[in-house]
Amino acid sequence: MLEIRNLHARIAETGTEIIRGLDLTVRDGEVAAIMGPNGSGKSTLSYILAGRDDYEVTEGEILFNGQSILGMDPAERAASGIFLAFQYPLEIPGVATMEFLKVALNAQRKARGEPELKIPDLLRKVKEAAGRLNMDMAMLKRPLNVGFSGGEKKRAEILQMSLLEPKLCVLDETDSGLDIDALKVVADGVNALRAPDRSMVVITHYQRLLDYIVPDTVHVLYKGRVIKSGDKSLALDLEQNGYADIIGEAA
């Protein structure tokens, strides 16, 4: 599904290198957790996968189903099946959430050569998906994310993810700002999307999220490289002993 080889990337404006030789492979259907201390490059990795142009890839390759995505803009990557659930979803005044969902869904369908969704079909799909996430349809009439609580924003992200049906889901600190009840709802939403042909990269600072979204593999990111990989027990180990030992081993 995803193969990152010797990736180097820097902040375009300042030239500061953030990702320094990162390797990562995520197989079809795999849920890979990315953990690491603050500043290790976790969020940067998510932005680079989605194609944000504040970052510049200077070396290495990102292959998505065998194809390089480095020459694709964010919209092309999204249409090809990559989805980033933002840590801080943006508020877009003047664009109603429902209208946005319609535009995004149809843009992706159009890019894939599929016909546009009819309004009744769209409404039915959205209603079902929103129901599973305990979201009120009235919320969807409001401008996108404007005035939404932290939990509502995260739910809106997962709603988009379930409607867009991506192949690769990148979840950036989806647990941040959520209380335990909201976390369960969001995790249920994510788990419902687990499928043999869909992979997930779950970026998190805390092991807590991984109690609810159980990963197949865990990778520790430090100074822009994966310094250790393992199964879900690695996350528990980190929770108990912190990062110091692993960082020490790698140094």
Place this chain on the structure above:
Amino acid sequence: MNMHAKPQRTHAETALIDGFVERFSDLPGNEAVIRRRDDAVERLKAGLPTRRVEAWHYTDLRRLLATVPAYDPTASARPLPALLQGSTVLPVLNGVAAHAPRIEGVSVVGLEQKLADGSIAPAMTSRDAADVIAPLNAAFVTDGWFLDIADGAAVDGPIELQNVQAGGQVHVRFPVRVGAGARATIVERQSGSGDALVSSVSHMTVGEGADITWVILQEQPVGATHFGQFNAVLAKDAKLTLFVMNTGGKLVRQEIKVDAKGEGAVFNLRGVNLLNGDSHTDVTMVLDHSAPNTTSSEIIRNVVTGRARGVFQGQIRVDRLAQKTDAKMACNTLLLSDEGEFSAKPELEIFADDVACGHGATVTEIDRSHLFYLMARGVPEKQARGLLVRAFVAEVIEGLEDEALVAALEAKLEAWFARNG
């Protein structure tokens, strides 16, 4: 002997003055009106203002008004479909008011009649020395509509005043009296098909406790010059919501002068300027808070493309008697081209000590993080930009209470973006 070195008249100045001599015998009006016309032409003879006149600092009229077309008696215009369903349309077609339909609770009189009997003459004055639009209009006005909305009338359906030009010169006037407690929605359409010079002056008195929504929709073709002037005086507890949308014209100046004269009066201005090509569009507001407990808010949103230039001047004057005034003004511009420009000049003159007044002006480009967010959901860049620009403007339109009006204005917005996106 007078030794002042008078600058030579421009083509436009000469054309206006000579044009008056030619037109004079065909213009309607009794003696009182003729006197007003004569005074007005004297003012025009002083010359068009340059940027040295403060009120015209960003719109150097003497330079920008290069030519003045001659009056064209052969031009004929057709009425437009109404903006809103269920409207009563009062057309003025190339300067001639067509017919007067009956409107329950409203007395409608063609302005030509009020010029002929002289009853409009007292209103044909200029505001001050810098006023050009009122004297230009007073000199040449041919027709228009006078509306008198009865006390307590709740007018059924919107009234649409249509000023449609087909070239040459068009000068119209819309005086409106709104009785106490009356309610109405009035749409002022400024449109046409020619490269005309247009002036349109409205005077409105809003009676105690009345509630009026007035929409100015200016969609002149790319070669037209449009001068609008909207004047209103608000009595006690009167409420006026004014929506101004400029989407056309080559040289446009829309002046707004509102006096919140009665205690508790409320004035809300919402403006949308969609600017393209080589156009120059100026919205200039002067708002007086003359009584205590008066409230106003102004939000202007501008989208600038091509080599267009835009201006917003907003002056709020709070009289020393106008305690507890609450006034907020914002002017936000989205600049979509390197060659476009927008000048905003907010001014507060506050003589009372217990007031809440504020203003802000911003000029920005499209927010890159917003753009990234939309693209990350699969929306192609061009479409995502369009969505964000429309959203920037739609926010102002969506604040209106009347859903039919919101839908109609959003359709205008979509049409503009379809042509200019």
